[in-house]
Amino acid sequence: MLHYKRILLKLSGEALAGEDGYGINSAMLERYAEEIKEAREMGAQIALVIGGGNIFRGMSEAAANMDRVQADYMGMLATVINALAFQDALERKGVFTRLQTAIKMEQMAEPFIRRRAVRHLEKGRVVIFGAGTGNPYFTTDTAASLRAIEIEADIIVKGTRVQGVYDSDPEKNSHAEFFADISYQDVIRKNLRVMDMTAITLCSENTLPIVVMNMNEKGNLSRLLRGEKVGSLVHG
Structure with a gap:
């Protein structure tokens, strides 16, 4: 019996870069695909949003002198590459998928249509959402929250390189405090970097829980789906 039937998994573009720091690391891609395959075989319905920071980020130093709207559109294209x-x-692992984008790219993806996305999930396909919300000034965190609400996901799973939510970066501060359970309000009040504030507010207003966990630890996603305590839970 699955604890969460329908999930939206949010991965950063940097996660795909792995130790390379840029581009797509094939070993990381394979590892994440295997985790998703295992979760899908358990019967979970899985949607996926991936950032584009491993290729281009609209708010990056590389975009400092660019028009913000133009830079954000470049970032959206980076998410489609991922x-x-x-x-x-x-699909090389035998998992059926559909890619839907917020910007029309008919030769390579379906346009985002909510009812069609839900139907794909019901048929057992992994649905990948690309191009963010299709609008500048919005992050892929916000896109993940919006899509999760639209498809009526049970939870957002934010896959990171650390165990969950901390009061500071645990990779830089060995004394960082870990929060196993925290409210939306405390995330906002403490200005914790779980997701951006627009995304957190969307989740709060729609009572959509978030689990932040280490996606690099093998089997974490499957354990979460079985109801085991993994990572940090953000809720009302």
């Missing part, structure tokens, strides 16, 4: 790579990795 989404295509992830789709290929999953």
